[in-house]
Amino acid sequence: MSLSPLTWIRERVPVGPEQLRELTNEPVPNHLKKWWWCLGGTPAYLFVVQIVTGILLAFYYKPSPQTAYESVRYITEEASFGWFLRGLHKWAATMMVAAVVLHQMRIFFTGAYRKPRELNWLVGMCLLLLTLIVGFTGYSLVYEQLSYWGATVGANITDSVPVVGVYLKELLLGGEVYNENTLSRFFILHAAVLPVTMAALIALHVTLIRLQGVTEFHFRDEDRKKPAFFNFFPDHLLTELSIGLVLMVLLSVLATVLPAEMGPKADPLSTPEVIKPEWFFYVAFRWLKLFSGTLAVLSMGLIVFLMYAWPFIDARIRRSRPESEASVWIGVAGALAIIALTVWEASVAH
Amino acid sequence: MHTPERPPQPQPPPEGHDSGNPPDRRSFLARASSMGMIAGLGASYGTAGLYAARYLYPSKPRDKAWMFVARIADVAVGGSLRYTTPGGEKVALARQGSAGTVEDFVALSSTCPHLGCQVHWESQNQRFFCPCHNGAFDKSGKGISGPPGDAGQSLPRYPLRVEGGLLYIEVPTESLEVADASAPREGHDPCLDGGAPL
Structure with missing residues (x-):
C-alpha cells in the first residue's frame, strides 16, 4: 500500500498543525495590532531582504582594488536587473538602520528594557552596532571615492583607541594602511562574519522575547472587557506580512526612482574636497570634527557604554526616586542632540 | 606453606560519604580529570585562536x-x-x-595625522587643508586648527x-591602483620651487 507524500513526511517529522500552533501561538498584547508598535519585526524582515539581495550581488562582486569598482559598475549597468537588486540592497540597508533606531527608541521611551528584559536590551544594543558596522563595511565595498575615504577614516578611528588601537587598525586593514588585502577583509566581514553574528543574535533576541513575553502596556482608552491578548498565528503573522508587503513596495519604488549610483573611482592619492559618509554616520562625523581624535573616540565609546548600561543605571535611579522620569528627559535630549548633529553635518560642506 | 598476610585494603566509603568531608581519592581524580580536560580544551582552542589571530594580523610591515x-x-x-x-x-x-x-x-x-585623509595646499590661505574633518596645517606642517590643531599634531x-x-x-x-594611471606619479619632480611652499 503506498503512502501519500504528506503521510510519509509526517511519519519522519512528527509535527502536525496542532504542534505547530502550540509552538507559534505566543499570546501577543493588543497594542501590537497597530503597525508602529511592530518596529522590531521590520529590521528582521529587512535583514532577510539584505541576505537575499546580498547573495545575488556577491555572484558578480570581486573584492580587490583592481576589480571592485568595475564589478559594481557591471552589476549596475550591464547585469540584468542588477541596478534594481543593488538599489534594493542600498535602500534596505538605509531603512534597516532607521528601523533599528526607531525600534530602540520605542523600547527606550516605553521602558521595555527594564527588569527582566535588561539582557535583551544588551543584545539589541549589539544588533544596533552590528547594523551600523555592516552598513559601513558594505558602503566601503563599492570602492568609489567617498567609500574609500570613508573606509580609511573608519579604520583610522580604531587607531585612536588607546593601547590596542594600532593592532585593531592593522587587523581591520590587513596592513598599516589601506592595501591590497583590505577590500577582501571588508567583504568577508560584510558578507559572512557580521551577518552570521547578527543572525545568531536575532535568534537570541527572539528567544528571549518568547521566554519573557512581549511587554504589556495598558492605555487609558482601552476597553477593559476585551481580551488583553490575541494570537500570534495567524493574526500577528498577517500584520507582519502586511508590513513586509508595504516595505517591499516602498523599497521597489525607492530602488527605481532613486537608484544606487556610481561615484568617481577611488583615488588613494586625492581626498575629495567635500567628503561625507552615509547619513547614519553624520553624527559621528560631526563629532570627529568637534573634538581631537582620541577625545572624540573615547567620548563616543563612553556614550555607547552608557547606552549599554542604561537599564542598570535607570534601575538605580528608580530605586532612589521611583517616580523619576529621568530616562524620558535623557532620551529626549539624546534624540535632539542626534538630530541636531545630523542636520548640522548635512547642511554644511565642511 | 606460609601465606603472607595481605595488608588491609581501604574500604570504599558508603554512599553519600563525601558530603561535607574532604574529597576522597575518587572524587579528587574525577575533579582533577575534569579540570585537566577543561584546561586541555582551553589550551588547545586558545592556541588555535591565537594562531587564527596571528594569521589575520599582517605578517610584515609595509x-x-x-x-x-x-x-x-x-x-x-x-x-x-x-x-x-x-x-x-x-x-x-x-x-x-x-x-x-x-x-x-x-x-x-x-x-593627515588625524584620520589618514590626504591634505592639499591652499595657496590663498597659505595652509595645508584636510577636507575630511577641517584640519589645517601651516607651511611647516604644524597643526593650526581643527582636530590636529587641538591635539597638537603635525604632518x-x-x-x-x-x-x-x-x-x-x-x-x-x-x-594601490590609482584612478588615473596615465598621470606621472613616480620619481623626482624636476620643477624645483614649484610645489607647496614651506
Whole structure:
C-alpha cells in the first residue's frame, strides 16, 4: 500500500498543525495590532531582504582594488536587473538602520528594557552596532571615492583607541594602511562574519522575547472587557506580512526612482574636497570634527557604554526616586542632540 | 606453606560519604580529570585562536626603500621641491639650512595625522587643508586648527639621508591602483620651487 507524500513526511517529522500552533501561538498584547508598535519585526524582515539581495550581488562582486569598482559598475549597468537588486540592497540597508533606531527608541521611551528584559536590551544594543558596522563595511565595498575615504577614516578611528588601537587598525586593514588585502577583509566581514553574528543574535533576541513575553502596556482608552491578548498565528503573522508587503513596495519604488549610483573611482592619492559618509554616520562625523581624535573616540565609546548600561543605571535611579522620569528627559535630549548633529553635518560642506 | 598476610585494603566509603568531608581519592581524580580536560580544551582552542589571530594580523610591515631625491647643491636654501613617491603620494620637501647636512631638510607627508585623509595646499590661505574633518596645517606642517590643531599634531615627516652630496628619502614602495594611471606619479619632480611652499 503506498503512502501519500504528506503521510510519509509526517511519519519522519512528527509535527502536525496542532504542534505547530502550540509552538507559534505566543499570546501577543493588543497594542501590537497597530503597525508602529511592530518596529522590531521590520529590521528582521529587512535583514532577510539584505541576505537575499546580498547573495545575488556577491555572484558578480570581486573584492580587490583592481576589480571592485568595475564589478559594481557591471552589476549596475550591464547585469540584468542588477541596478534594481543593488538599489534594493542600498535602500534596505538605509531603512534597516532607521528601523533599528526607531525600534530602540520605542523600547527606550516605553521602558521595555527594564527588569527582566535588561539582557535583551544588551543584545539589541549589539544588533544596533552590528547594523551600523555592516552598513559601513558594505558602503566601503563599492570602492568609489567617498567609500574609500570613508573606509580609511573608519579604520583610522580604531587607531585612536588607546593601547590596542594600532593592532585593531592593522587587523581591520590587513596592513598599516589601506592595501591590497583590505577590500577582501571588508567583504568577508560584510558578507559572512557580521551577518552570521547578527543572525545568531536575532535568534537570541527572539528567544528571549518568547521566554519573557512581549511587554504589556495598558492605555487609558482601552476597553477593559476585551481580551488583553490575541494570537500570534495567524493574526500577528498577517500584520507582519502586511508590513513586509508595504516595505517591499516602498523599497521597489525607492530602488527605481532613486537608484544606487556610481561615484568617481577611488583615488588613494586625492581626498575629495567635500567628503561625507552615509547619513547614519553624520553624527559621528560631526563629532570627529568637534573634538581631537582620541577625545572624540573615547567620548563616543563612553556614550555607547552608557547606552549599554542604561537599564542598570535607570534601575538605580528608580530605586532612589521611583517616580523619576529621568530616562524620558535623557532620551529626549539624546534624540535632539542626534538630530541636531545630523542636520548640522548635512547642511554644511565642511 | 606460609601465606603472607595481605595488608588491609581501604574500604570504599558508603554512599553519600563525601558530603561535607574532604574529597576522597575518587572524587579528587574525577575533579582533577575534569579540570585537566577543561584546561586541555582551553589550551588547545586558545592556541588555535591565537594562531587564527596571528594569521589575520599582517605578517610584515609595509615595504619601504631609500630613493634618490636631488643633489643638495640643486636645492637652494629657503627653496622647496615636490617629490612623488613610487606609490604616488606627494611629498613637500624644503631646505631650511645651509650646513649641507640632513638637518637642513624636511619632507612632509600629505597624509593627515588625524584620520589618514590626504591634505592639499591652499595657496590663498597659505595652509595645508584636510577636507575630511577641517584640519589645517601651516607651511611647516604644524597643526593650526581643527582636530590636529587641538591635539597638537603635525604632518608626518619622512626620514631623509644625505650621502656624497645627494639627498635620499625613505618612502613606501607599495601602492594601490590609482584612478588615473596615465598621470606621472613616480620619481623626482624636476620643477624645483614649484610645489607647496614651506
